[in-house]
């Protein structure tokens with residue numbers, strides 16, 4: 001296609017490149033499924049580990065700030081270095097997780113949702129719509145302090161006001177023998193940001209928002225979460241939800257689990273940190289494959305960053321480096337791009353961009369449903385003689401063919 005025939009994406013998308021096999025697939029997706037059809041303004045940030053090391057990780061902060069400026073970003077998977085990676089890449093230091101850095105700058109919440117195809121039925125039969133999960137990623141047991149209680153004695157918690165005045169002190173337990181003690185916390189500010197992001201994304205996706213805690217037992221801690229969500233809803237969202245035909249529903253965590261299993265899906269489920277940790281892995285595996293999970297970081301300021309939920313697929317990359325072809329799955333990367341394009345199109349009021357992204361999603365889904373799939377999907381797909389495992393290149397070629405039929 002010549003430039004004037006391409007669909008014009010009006011405003012800038014922040015493109016964040018990454019590492020290993022996902023970096024390889026990133027380029028394939030761009031070259032074959034996007035650039036031939038779209039005239040895009042991309043602001044490119046290379047978050048490949050080498051570049052992060054060269055810039056002392058400044059590039060990660062720059063990328064996050066670029067999303068703040070332009071509103072929409074799309075990110076490839078990146079290596080979070082550990083000791084082995086420091087050696088492998090001769091790093092100056094064990095740089096922090098880029099996703100952690102970006103999340104801290106955008107103050108965002110991560111939402112995960114499955115890409116559903118007809119021939120990969122979810123483990124729960126009645127789930128015929130995606131369940132999006134939002135995990136509060138601050139505090140609770142993830143920022144705790146713990147004491148192994150060695151002997152009889154008093155276990156207490158204390159709050160000491162910075163400005164002076166009376167401390168608040170509670171006895172947790174009078175230990176008669178050895179035991180264990182834990183202190184956890186959260187902040188109004190963090191819970192409130194979480195609530196705002198959840199309401200923002202539920203409205204964005206036009207799905208009901210469910211929130212669950214254990215406030216019947218935790219009458220101050222969990223009750224504060226419930227209260228902040230309720231106040232935020234009443235103040236800023238009730239009208240908007242009503243107009244969009246969606247609801248906000250609070251229930252106890254155990255009741256939520258029981259209801260989710262019996263539901264047909266189609267909601268956004270906001271979870272406290274630990275609940276979200278556990279439930280997102282449960283949902284991930286129940287919906288089929290990690291490579292079919294998309295992820296979006298939504299900040300209360302209204303910025304969106306789209307990515308695949310999986311990592312850099314390191315094992316496949318080492319095969320690729322040896323010159324072997326791999327059957328790595330680019331679906332979640334493709335949907336990261338379509339997510340960003342749909343959001344850009346919506347913000348720019350350019351429906352043809354949204355339509356293109358939807359057609360690309362349909363073409364990708366149709367490819368899998370026709371039996372052409374990568375190895376990870378073949379293992380979980382409903383058995384069919386037509387099913388065939390293909391290499392990544394061939395999978396993308398098949399999507400191109402389906403896409404061209406739709407355009």
Ligand code: NAP
Nearest residue numbers: 077078079080290291310311312313314315328329330376
């Ligand atoms: P991973 O990259 O998600 O891969 C784990 C395994 O899941 C793979 O070995 C592969 O299984 C399967 N898999 C995941 N995505 C796939 C895809 N697109 N196509 C086919 N199979 C897929 O996790 P990891 O190997 O534990 O982590 C590798 C690196 O990714 C680490 O350095 C980690 O720091 C980073 N990471 C980054 C992010 C992010 O940027 N958001 C998230 C998680 C991890 P088989 O080997 O059985 O085929």
Ligand code: MG
Nearest residue numbers: 276277278281
């Ligand atoms: Mg987990």
